[in-house]
Amino acid sequence: MNKLNISIIGVPSDYGQTRRGVDMGPSAIRYAGVVERLEAIGHSVQDQGDIRVSQKHSDAVVDKKLLNLEEVVEVSTALARSVHEAIQQKKFPLVFGGDHSIAIGTLAGLSEHYNNLGVIWFDAHADLNTPDTTPSGNIHGMPLAVSIGLGHERLVKIHTDAPKIKPENVIIIGARSVDPGERELISQQGIKVYTMHEIDRLGMTRVMEDAFAYLKERNVDGVHLSLDLDGLDPLYTPGVGTPVPGGITYRESHLAMEMLQESGMLTSAEFVEVNPILDEKNTTANVAVALMGSLFGETLV
Numbered sequence: 581m582n583k584l585n586i587s588i589i590g591v592p593s594d595y596g597q598t599r600r601g602v603d604m605g606p607s608a609i610r611y612a613g614v615v616e617r618l619e620a621i622g623h624s625v626q627d628q629g630d631i632r633v634s635q636k637h638s639d640a641v642v643d644k645k646l647l648n649l650e651e652v653v654e655v656s657t658a659l660a661r662s663v664h665e666a667i668q669q670k671k672f673p674l675v676f677g678g679d680h681s682i683a684i685g686t687l688a689g690l691s692e693h694y695n696n697l698g699v700i701w702f703d704a705h706a707d708l709n710t711p712d713t714t715p716s717g718n719i720h721g722m723p724l725a726v727s728i729g730l731g732h733e734r735l736v737k738i739h740t741d742a743p744k745i746k747p748e749n750v751i752i753i754g755a756r757s758v759d760p761g762e763r764e765l766i767s768q769q770g771i772k773v774y775t776m777h778e779i780d781r782l783g784m785t786r787v788m789e790d791a792f793a794y795l796k797e798r799n800v801d802g803v804h805l806s807l808d809l810d811g812l813d814p815l816y817t818p819g820v821g822t823p824v825p826g827g828i829t830y831r832e833s834h835l836a837m838e839m840l841q842e843s844g845m846l847t848s849a850e851f852v853e854v855n856p857i858l859d860e861k862n863t864t865a866n867v868a869v870a871l872m873g874s875l876f877g878e879t880l881v
């Protein structure tokens with residue numbers, strides 16, 4: 581197995597949604613022993629600590645279709661820079677959220693180094709809303725749209741002016757809660773989606789094999805995994821802000837991670853939406869770290 585130089589970047593931000601506590605995600609994941617776990621596999625791990633995120637929450641609503649826009653722009657800009665620097669130093673960026681709005685910054689930083697990045701979006705949701713379609717105003721429901729260039733220009737133009745990824749290079753896995761506007765974008769933009777129906781029908785093995793074949797055919801120059809812990813069934817990961825029943829099992833998730841490892845295609849990853857306040861004894865962070873074990877090549881025998 582390929583030994584990596586992994587650079588951990590924590591992003592303690594909860595500005596992409598309105599339930600407090602997800603800003604403690606990076607601490608919970610560290611407490612679950614991530615550094616030791618990855619080192620035991622043989623990787624070298626540098627924990628860069630957390631991006632600075634202001635804890636000064638104001639209740640003032642500037643735009644109810646883009647809650648905390650200013651704060652999200654600030655966090656994303658700083659994160660994009662950190663991710664860019666990690667890659668510049670030949671490190672594998674491993675980002676811990678925070679809510680899923682942080683993917684805006686991760687993908688912005690990655691876009692400077694990849695012209696044809698593939699993205700695996702493991703999630704119960706499509707995160708393809710725009711200010712026109714959002715049912716909540718929460719920016720964590722928008723990061724994929726923003727990254728393909730749709731949404732508020734302050735968000736779209738973070739780090740660089742151009743769109744960060746191509747819609748046809750995105751694969752969503754685990755979707756089971758899709759808003760009407762998102763559904764329209766999926767067909768209009770040609771985004772590949774494996775809903776729970778396909779996972780039930782084909783099995784996770786086929787889904788992942790198809791996903792890799794699809795990305796290879798598209799000649800991607802890297803693959804980013806953006807894993808929202810609400811992609812799993814809330815039975816396994818109760819500590820998330822927007823749980824949706826009927827999700828991916830613990831076993832299926834591990835299988836997906838192991839297959840990603842075997843594919844040798846992965847070039848960066850992020851784990852988001854761990855909310856310790858909503859969790860039961862750090863279960864969700866523990867699952868996140870166990871999944872990282874599989875993703876980075878842990879084996880039993």
Ligand SMILES: NC(=[NH2+])NCCC[C@H](N)C(=O)O
Pocket residue numbers: 679680681705707709714715716717718720721722759808810822853
């Ligand atoms: N990253 C997430 N958990 N996103 C949940 C989004 C929920 C809903 N689609 C919204 O736009 O508000």
Ligand SMILES: [Mn+2]
Pocket residue numbers: 703704705808810811822
């Ligand atoms: Mn989600």
Ligand SMILES: [Mn+2]
Pocket residue numbers: 680703705707720808
């Ligand atoms: Mn998400």
